[in-house]
Amino acid sequence: MAEGENIIPINIEDEMRGAYIDYSMSVIVSRALPDVRDGLKPVHRRIIYGMDELGVTYNKPYKKCARIVGDVLGKYHPHGDTAVYDTMVRMAQDWSLRYPLVDGQGNFGSVDGDSPAAMRYTEARLRRISDELISDINKNTVDFQPNYDDSTKEPSVMPGKLPNLLLNGSSGIAVGMATNMAPHNLGEVVDGICAYIDDNDISISGLMEFITAPDFPTGGTIYGYQGVKSAFETGRGRVVLRAKASVETTKTGREQIIITEIPYMVNKAGMIEKTAGLVNEKKIEGISDIRDESDRNGLRIVYDLKKDAIPNIVLNNLYKYTQLQSSFGVNNVALVKGRPQTLNLKDIIRFYVDHRHEVVIRRTEFDLEEAKRRAHILEGYLIALDNIDEIINLIRASRDPEIAKTSLMEKFELSDIQAKAILEMRLQRLTGLEREKIQKEYEEIQELIAKLQEILDSEDLRMQIIKDELIALKDRYGDERRTDIEHSADDFTVEDMIPNEEVVITISHGGYIKRTLLTEYKTQGRGGVGSRGASSKSDDFTEHLFTAFTHNYLLIFTEFGKVFWKKVWGIPESGKTGKGRAIQNLINIESGDSVRAVINVQSLSDEDYINNNFIVMCTAKGTIKKTSLEAYSRPRQNGINAITINEGDKLLETRLTNGDNHIVIALNSGRAIHFHESDVRPMGRTAAGVRGIKIEREDEQVVGMVCVSREDANLLVVSEKGYGKRSLISEYRITKRGGKGVKTLNITEKTGNLVAIKEVVDSDDLMIINKSGITIRLEVSNLRVMGRATQGVRLIRLNDNDEISSVEKIEKMNGEENGDDDDSDTSNEEDNNARDKEA
Numbered sequence: 001m002a003e004g005e006n007i008i009p010i011n012i013e014d015e016m017r018g019a020y021i022d023y024s025m026s027v028i029v030s031r032a033l034p035d036v037r038d039g040l041k042p043v044h045r046r047i048i049y050g051m052d053e054l055g056v057t058y059n060k061p062y063k064k065c066a067r068i069v070g071d072v073l074g075k076y077h078p079h080g081d082t083a084v085y086d087t088m089v090r091m092a093q094d095w096s097l098r099y100p101l102v103d104g105q106g107n108f109g110s111v112d113g114d115s116p117a118a119m120r121y122t123e124a125r126l127r128r129i130s131d132e133l134i135s136d137i138n139k140n141t142v143d144f145q146p147n148y149d150d151s152t153k154e155p156s157v158m159p160g161k162l163p164n165l166l167l168n169g170s171s172g173i174a175v176g177m178a179t180n181m182a183p184h185n186l187g188e189v190v191d192g193i194c195a196y197i198d199d200n201d202i203s204i205s206g207l208m209e210f211i212t213a214p215d216f217p218t219g220g221t222i223y224g225y226q227g228v229k230s231a232f233e234t235g236r237g238r239v240v241l242r243a244k245a246s247v248e249t250t251k252t253g254r255e256q257i258i259i260t261e262i263p264y265m266v267n268k269a270g271m272i273e274k275t276a277g278l279v280n281e282k283k284i285e286g287i288s289d290i291r292d293e294s295d296r297n298g299l300r301i302v303y304d305l306k307k308d309a310i311p312n313i314v315l316n317n318l319y320k321y322t323q324l325q326s327s328f329g330v331n332n333v334a335l336v337k338g339r340p341q342t343l344n345l346k347d348i349i350r351f352y353v354d355h356r357h358e359v360v361i362r363r364t365e366f367d368l369e370e371a372k373r374r375a376h377i378l379e380g381y382l383i384a385l386d387n388i389d390e391i392i393n394l395i396r397a398s399r400d401p402e403i404a405k406t407s408l409m410e411k412f413e414l415s416d417i418q419a420k421a422i423l424e425m426r427l428q429r430l431t432g433l434e435r436e437k438i439q440k441e442y443e444e445i446q447e448l449i450a451k452l453q454e455i456l457d458s459e460d461l462r463m464q465i466i467k468d469e470l471i472a473l474k475d476r477y478g479d480e481r482r483t484d485i486e487h488s489a490d491d492f493t494v495e496d497m498i499p500n501e502e503v504v505i506t507i508s509h510g511g512y513i514k515r516t517l518l519t520e521y522k523t524q525g526r527g528g529v530g531s532r533g534a535s536s537k538s539d540d541f542t543e544h545l546f547t548a549f550t551h552n553y554l555l556i557f558t559e560f561g562k563v564f565w566k567k568v569w570g571i572p573e574s575g576k577t578g579k580g581r582a583i584q585n586l587i588n589i590e591s592g593d594s595v596r597a598v599i600n601v602q603s604l605s606d607e608d609y610i611n612n613n614f615i616v617m618c619t620a621k622g623t624i625k626k627t628s629l630e631a632y633s634r635p636r637q638n639g640i641n642a643i644t645i646n647e648g649d650k651l652l653e654t655r656l657t658n659g660d661n662h663i664v665i666a667l668n669s670g671r672a673i674h675f676h677e678s679d680v681r682p683m684g685r686t687a688a689g690v691r692g693i694k695i696e697r698e699d700e701q702v703v704g705m706v707c708v709s710r711e712d713a714n715l716l717v718v719s720e721k722g723y724g725k726r727s728l729i730s731e732y733r734i735t736k737r738g739g740k741g742v743k744t745l746n747i748t749e750k751t752g753n754l755v756a757i758k759e760v761v762d763s764d765d766l767m768i769i770n771k772s773g774i775t776i777r778l779e780v781s782n783l784r785v786m787g788r789a790t791q792g793v794r795l796i797r798l799n800d801n802d803e804i805s806s807v808e809k810i811e812k813m814n815g816e817e818n819g820d821d822d823d824s825d826t827s828n829e830e831d832n833n834a835r836d837k838e839a
Helices: 012-032 042-054 065-075 081-092 128-134 164-168 186-198 226-234 268-280 311-321 345-386 388-397 401-412 416-423 432-457 459-477 518-524 607-611 826-833
Strands: 102-105 123-126 144-146 153-155 170-173 178-181 221-223 236-242 244-249 255-261 287-292 301-305 325-331 333-336 339-342 484-486 502-508 512-517 542-549 553-558 562-567 595-601 614-619 623-628 651-657 662-667 671-676 702-708 714-719 723-728 754-760 764-770 775-779 804-811
Touching: 012 042, 012 170, 042 065, 042 081, 042 123, 042 128, 042 153, 065 081, 065 123, 081 102, 123 128, 128 459, 164 186, 164 345, 178 333, 186 345, 186 459, 226 236, 226 325, 226 345, 244 311, 255 311, 268 287, 268 301, 301 311, 311 325, 345 388, 345 416, 345 432, 345 459, 388 401, 401 416, 432 459, 502 518, 502 595, 512 518, 542 595, 553 651, 595 651, 614 702, 651 702, 662 754, 714 764, 714 804, 754 764, 754 804
Parallel strands: 221 484, 702 754
Antiparallel strands: 102 123, 144 153, 170 178, 178 325, 221 236, 236 325, 244 255, 255 301, 287 301, 333 339, 502 512, 502 542, 553 562, 553 595, 614 623, 614 651, 662 671, 662 702, 714 723, 714 754, 764 775, 764 804
16 A cells, blocks of 8 residues: 555445445436426537527527537537437427427438438527527526536526427436326417416316327327326326328229328338238238338328228227337426426426526516616716716816716716716717607616516516416417327226116016116106016016116125126116016126125215215024125126125125114024114125024024114014014114024914015015915005014915915005006905904
8 A cells, every 4th residue: 555545444335325326316317307397308408508609599500510519518518429419310300309499401310210410411500499498598597507527607407488398298217217208289288387377276187178188299199098197197197199090092992091190209111111021921911012102291101902801900900010009108207306206287387387487587687687777877877968068077187087987976976887887978979869868768767677676576477477478489389289189999988978867777586687767667657667578477576676877886796695796787778568687697697606685886986985884794594794885896897705605604685784774683483683783893895794693403594684774664574374464673672783582473383484574664565475486466554563472464375385485575666556567366366365363
């Protein structure tokens, strides 16, 4: 180690970490990402400022690109000349930038991917629109910073009257992040910014009424709007672009697909070459020839089709396999106060307006200082003209200019600047006409000072100035949108095309379901619902009937504990007399499973609704389970497990509750338990549940569960030998979940086991089906309310060895009567009235 040297040991990991962070931040801030205020990266900003300093503006002659590149390299951008020249070339290409900033003369490449000529051959100057980026830069509107060798200064940002970030977008790859921002139409952007200035609280959807979508320099068609919407709302999105195509017929009768615009950043020659390869490989069929007929008047690619080819099929294959359809991945990352940030549409506009507001303030302050300085000098001139003879004598008597200046300052109380201006005043300013000019200029300056001060005092005036300048930009440079927008089929669901109207859902005992317009029942009046359909089975009847809206969901629960979703509009529509379709044909139900319940759900997206409603399930073995509706709010085509069913058990009943219902569960042995829903805690979707009622014998099982929510409701029970009754629910004392319960029907050999319990009101009907196939419909109002522990009365007289198979409640709609709408056997009418007395 040489004398005086000092070696400091350091941790290599710390050194590498620090060096890498420094490098990455340098790339992020000084190379790859644009500034949100002017939309420029450092290299773009330096090229524009360097060309302006060099005098290569829109109204000056072109200069060799080599001269410009050398000047920018030498003063501001200490990197390779290729980096500067390639950037300048791209700024001149009208297929790369929506609003090019450089006016190039010579070979600047082509949309086919041809390289530009060397910089010694090409010439360039700034376009007029670039002047809008740099104007007012000499009015202290932006901060300047030292260049790389501290020999001069460069702007840290442009004044940026032009909203360049939105207009031309940007792309770049930094370290650990990237940006890819789409270009937009000037007229739309100006309208959007003005709308934001008028209402700072405007929503992004409100801004999208003005700025409808990106507008690419090569035109094309945006296919599908969801990616655009996502990009505007979140700063990230995938915009699908398609070429603009049409089908023409030649004089010989052959059809051609003509492409006049291609997606942004697609290499035309490369795309044609790839397409030809796919045609040769037979991956795309129906094309006999491909020609590029593009010229200086525009792009034109011709696909000659074979005789038997169908143009739409060929075109769809071209979209599928070639770059006639490509995607633009929007990733709006820009520097905000030196830090990278992902921005939505409103963020970009807000930061631009904030920047312009600051520029207007600084420009106004600069102009005000200049105006005050000029007014100060004019005040000196006017004093001099009022005392011209005295001043001339004083100057003639002075030995040198310095003494003359001091004497003027002392005698007439002038400032140094005023005295110096008087001494430098030409004699011709002493004429009467010149005095009038000075007086007029002084008055105009005073008006200007007052106006500038008013601007500084009023934010509304400053915002109006920003709007006026933007509108002037729109009038001068605005053009029509080039990229069309086509809403794809993915954006329009079937639901979007179906009105959300009220319908009647009918589910038959045999498992047939249909939907019918509510108006069909309302116009029919009496005897509307349940009328016999010609195609219905003689032993089938309407088991469930309820109204729903077409955009509602139906939750279909099966015996094996699965749940399936079906939109109401997805239920086949049928007339009042139609049969409908078997539910099993609408869902992917497995073999051996059967539908147990169908629940109408208003919405699966309303957070308040799904979190405050519950699904209560009961199994044949007495297990009960309550789960929040939110757990069933994510539909899947093949359904999901709604409850874990233990071996030997099955799902029996499912109800939608509000969390404050009373629950009654009954066993075939005649016992029933009554408890409040709050006794059952909510649990996860796949849980098996908890004990609802205690089962003491192997032959005992649950026959039904009711969730009572109506105060006027009664509990109706029916036994297998045709006995039944209805009782007040208040007669069933409220106990805890999981108990034995109390007697709900006095079970004897005469009555047989309990087969059903239902919650009923007077307006309901009861449909009873025998194992022999006979059905009978009774009005609940004809059954009187009886005690809880009684045997009940005979509801239907059964033949020997016949039993009741099932009992279903039918809720009638307003205006409906039985009429001839049931499928009952009229030979049993006398049985309806032949009821035994209470035991």
